[in-house]
Amino acid sequence: MKRAALLMALALGACSGMQTPLAPAADQAEQIRSIWDVMLWVTSFFYLLVIGFLAWAVWRRRRKETAPPRTQVHDQGLERTLAIWAGMIVAGLTLLISWSFLVDRSLASTQDDQALHITVTGAQWWWRVEYTDGTPDKQFETANEIHLPVGETARIKLMTSDVIHSFWVPNLSGKMDMIPGRENVIDITPRKIGVYRGQCAEFCGFQHAHMALTVVVESREDFNRWRNHQLTPAAPPASPKHALGKAVFKAKACSLCHEITGADAGGRTAPNLTHLASRRTIAAGTLPMNRGSLAGWISDPQAIKPGAKMPNVPMSAAESDALVTYLESLK
Amino acid sequence: MGGSARTLLLSALAAASLGGCERETRPLVTPPETGPQSIALTDLYPGSPAPPPKDPRADDYAGNAYHITQGQTYYRWYNCNGCHANGGGGMGPPLIDREWRYGSSIDQIYATIRDGRPNGMPGFEGKATDQQMWQLAAYVRSLGGFTPQASSARREAMRSTPPRNQAKPQEPRPESFTIPQGVSR
């Protein structure tokens, strides 16, 4: 556990800025950022007015001793000021409501020129990602990582296979819930190349805290390269050790849940591992993708993600070693 | 204060919690595998008048809500309903009736899942983990009406028509043949 955390810290490095709405990298997040800026200015202005008035009131006539109470009061001046204050509030709110409405309208406008169609299905506690464009032989599935070409709009369909989750990549867009029985849709138009982190934003059970995903925004050429690579079947075993690892995968419980295209493993209830080693993280963003994390994860998932649905599969050290070697080769 | 109120409440809760605590625990850590154990299908085995010892893991799993619910998930994932439907059977025998060819105690169901049975029941040893098989066995027992409530804490007994995926909760009946007291062998 501690080793995994240390490794992750080293691997992920200084990731602040990867998961924040304040560093927008897409049109949608950019527009929302503009609302934040307006809000901050307007609300700060009103707050300073209130505090200023309060400070004045507190300092102005404070007493140490209790004076007799006044019952005859003439408050016309104050009531006029109240009317002005109410008017200012109305003006401020009108500005904020209008700005918000206009941004919301532009975010919600549906265009049909999406370059990319992706279906993301939330599960406890990982993300199934399916690229659904084109003929079936051009469609593929991966898990916990999304790649997007910069400058083009991707339409992401959001579903869930169990409880309510929420898809949220703050640098790119606001969040949208995944609700059983509903298909929600979100559009993302990334503008800056980079790697961004998203996280489930609706409480979904034990490991809600460890349900993250990675979004890689890259150039069109890089995206095509990645996509074509994802369409290929898994790399065949390159050595006897790899072959042993693949045999372990198929013979033990792994293949009952996980799929590796081209390796006779067709489980549909757990992340697709065909190109596991090409991803940056494992276990839905919990650990970086490297040999040590893989070994730790496979040997005892419950120690890292207590409550995760992946069981402890007993195997000998040699089997585990071979399996990790094989999985590492699945680039 | 209302001591009597508190006492009443506590005793009510204590009564419920005797079954409640075990039912509600969530053991999120996998116990170490103990390896395969031989599980008897009958009481009769040569050389001993006493019934064979029950697998010690059985009690951990039977009646625990978390395990039953996990079993419910795996039942779907491992396609048990491909042959058994939701308990009603099809290619495989129903699980909600009272006929248990290979025994209906939880360790016997576990053995069935682990070892497979003739005429088509696959064995999952080495494929599903031990804990998963125990959880599946716990769920199957709940289908048969042996646990007071189904995994989902759903009380089907009050429905006017029998539920489609669970037998009516039944009286505890001898699950295996026991040699009556005093009868010589």
Add this chain to the structure above:
Amino acid sequence: MSRPPKKPTPGRKKPAARKPATAKATSAETDEAKTASAAIAKPVLEPAALEELKETWKDAPGLWGWLTTVDHKRIARRYIVTAFIFFLLAGLAAVAMRLQLSRPENDLISPARYNEIFTMHGTTMMFIFAVPILEAVAIYLVPLMVGARALAFPRLNAFSYFVYLAGALLLWVGFILNIGPDVGWFAYTPLSGPEYSPGHRTDVWAQMITFTEIAALSVAVNIACTILRMRAPGMTLSRMPLFVWVHLVVSIMTILALPAVMLASSLLMSDRLLGTHFYNAAEGGSHLLYQHLFWFFGHPEVYIIFLPGVAFVSMIVPTFARRPIVGYIPMVLSQAAIGFLSFGLWVHHMFATGLPRLGDSFYTAASMAIALPSGVQIFCWIATIWSGRPVFRTPLLWAVGFVITFVIGGLTGVMVASVPLDLQLHDTYFVVAHFHYVLIGGAVFPLFGAFAYWFPKFTGRMLSERLGAWQFWLFFIGFNVAFFPMHILGLLGMPRRVYTYPSGMGWEPYNQIATLGGVILFLSISLFIFNVFKSLSSGAKADDNPWDASTLEWSTPSPPPPYNFHHTPVVDSREPLWEHREDLPVMEGLATKKREVLVTSASEAHPDNRQSSPDPSIWPFISALAVSGVLIGTIFSEWAFVWGLIPLTFALSAWFWPKRPRAGKSGEPH
């Protein structure tokens, strides 16, 4: 024989500069009455009559008296103490959460246990602490402020306390026995449904809701009827103290909002225990139905919590500013507007669910619009201080702290009211910061101010000013240190309801600061408890009106006797004790041989009739036990509902058994 007129007495002997120099005579027990109309004779309370009054209204001694009392003050005190104990427990849960979150990938608390702890924290604070304690202060003060001897339905009041206690115990004993809920205080389906929440944990939560909502509804009905029909003669609606106005609005809000959550939780229990499919999308139900039902309650709920805080501030500020509130009518209209508008905002909790966007915009507008009445009220309070001669005692410190804190919360509320911005901030620590600013700033700050203000009235002792100031500053600083960084955490992307977080996200320093703030809050509250106990035993004795306030409750002794007033006061202004500093006008006529209250007309408060007020009775307690049996048993077996109705029927029949009126020996009307 007449009692001698009370002489002005000095408030307290200590010469400390910050304490009030004198307290004016404010006794309502006067033997020279200014008659409101010529027909009212000079009221004279003979000692024999006074003894009769005391005898009529007293409770039995010991445990029996404790169980049978219908004295609204005793019941309110036990509500306050109970709710405060649960506040402390929920606060300890929060400390546990903060300790777990102080380091990334911390393993102090397992995820299962953490889920239970944050569920207990939220559930306890919202259902078991906030609404009950604020209602409890109203139970204590409303009859006193309107000049009544009792509430409209005293036995219902007693019943509500026992039902509330049973619900609170159900939840916490369940937590201790490891059967506590772990799905959040809002328990969204399907996570809380039969498939993903096995066992009875969520049933405990859902049934606790039923308990607390029965209690809250009972109290709301009680307060509303008392306010509408039992005010002192002459206290027209426009002469009611603002506290009373607020509680009228809050009671009506409670009556309209709480049934929604009872329905939501009952349908959830029905899904879980009986196999219905209200929330099962696969069978034609809808998960959004749960959210709509829950939040239709949930949003007015937070205003049900906020408005009593407003009530406290509206009473404290005029007293310490030494003048009536600025803009009484705008204040009343604002409170009513908040009450009304709060029912049209609930969808802002569901902006991320994919509802039609044009409809969402309506809720944005409504959510922002509610800032207008709040802003009007803020102006009125500050203007009152500005145009008055403020004296800074502990209660006023809390009121000022309230303004500073609550307005931040209100403004972040305006931020999250915007749909697109909410789509970034929803379910992050920004929202956690927002609602703690509005709930703690808007309700807990005024609550501590109310404790400091009315503690002398409730207990007859003054709280220590010095400790009170220390407590205030520790709380103010601790609160801001704990919760301000959460705004930043939310903006840096940290979601809510997570038991841990990865390192390297830049979240550690803010989490550590927040944990430090939590520790400071813990110290502040410990200081408060110490202050309370110390003052109870050795605090300065308080006379009737130590703050020289203007409303009727300060005309009674501290603490008030069970019958509240010797004579019913007659009101002819908004500040009765400031208009009549020496001799408050009163009227006579209520019986002393039996419990009797005066019923007046709803708007003008003309005396209407005299009504018998119930004697102490054990049946509310027995009925509460029967209700508890039904509800708790139903969690485990549906037959408990059937069998449990039998004792409940007996108990309720005994309670409501009509008493045949008896004529007195001399044929007088009873």
